[in-house]
Amino acid sequence: MNGAEFALRNARVVTAGEVVFGSVQVRGGRIVAVDPGAGLAGVDLDGDYLLPGLVELHTDNLERHLMPRPKVSWPELPAVLAHDAEVAAAGITTVFDALGVGDADPQAVRAQNLAPLLRALDAAADAALLRAEHRVHARIELPAPNACALFEPFAEHPRVGLVSLMDHTPGQRQWEDIEQARVYYCGKKGWSASEFERMLAESRDLQARHAGPNRRFFCDWARRRAVPLASHDDTRPEHVAEAHADGATICEFPTRLEAARAARSRGMTIVAGAPNLVRGGSHSGNVAALELARHGLLDALSSDYVPASLLVGAFRLVTQADFTVAQAMARVSLNPARAAGLTDRGEIAPGLRADLVQVRLAGEQPVVRAVWREGRRIA
Secondary structure, eight states, X not given: OTTXXXXXXXXXXXXXXXXXXXXXXXXXXXXXXXXXXXXXXXXXXXXXXXXXXXXXXXXXXXXXXXXXXXXXXXXHHHHHHHHHHHHHHXXXXXXXXXXXXXXXXXXXXXXXXXXXXXXXXXXXXXXXXXXXXXXXXXXXXXXXXXXXXXHHHHHTOTTEEEEEEEOOOTTSGGGOSHHHHHHXXXXXXXXXXXHHHHHHHHHHHHHHHHHHHHHHHHHHHHHHHTOOEEEESOOSHHHHHHHHHTTXXXXXXXXXXXXXXXXXHTTOEEEEEHHHHHHTSOTTXXXXXXXXXXXXXXXXXXXXXXXXXXXXXXHHHHHHSOOOHHHXXXXXXXXXXXXXXXXXXXXXXXXXXXXXXXXXXXXXXXXXXXXXXXXXXXX
């Protein structure tokens, strides 16, 4: 299917540096030419934008499909297929499925053995059932006593292309404000006030006993495998310095401007949440993604928990942060691709993969009209 030769014409083609009215020639799943002018042959895109396929580094969406409600498990293959359809429809052609590894709550999805899920991903890919290309982002909960054991199915798996180090102990990082943590956990898990207080005491004990040894283990693993390493929810410059010294090249969701500035000074890729941008702020009371963008401290967006937010967020950078369309689209394609070490995608240029998205604006709302991955229509 991807051996076909075709052209997409009469489009506003978004390259790495500009928007060009023209056409794109595709052969064998690769882009062979970008030509100016409306073009005389090919699929007429009617003046729509033609974007590079979106690259998503961090989405919890597959976890949501695995456990659609608290304590409700869903079969792995149907979960994978539903998630895949959703990300493809959002224009995402390469997705790093963010899977949490480790949790003190034995009923949480992140406390489960995810080997069956990895097998389902492989089976779906082998049977050509997947629209997007799926890689794995292993999110390590450092204070979790079961993190190393639960990582075993991931340790030799070829899909693992990103590792991030997390610590969700209330009182620091994302949950620096204890009251924000209380609202989140009591609302999401239905905990009582006493249950939250018990969890708070337990989480601090687990952090003291396990965060340090786990950090050393996973940093060593990422270094040996040359897998990109990300920090998560850095709040203070010291958090960034520690992560950078450990080999992290990506700073995910810094919670304060000073942390983002520290990441910039070390040349780290700064990732913010697209839902934060779309909603106009952080749901946990941290720095707004728009503020990061306006200070030049935003390199990439992540859809986090809403796949469709990635494209909406990119266009919000145009209308609210004075980004050009090309600059905004680089935050959801080229920059995340390069941060993950992927050099064959992320922009519309000859020789690269024909991962393409046709988008029309309805007012300020981007509408995905067609998606191609390696020259094959997937949505």
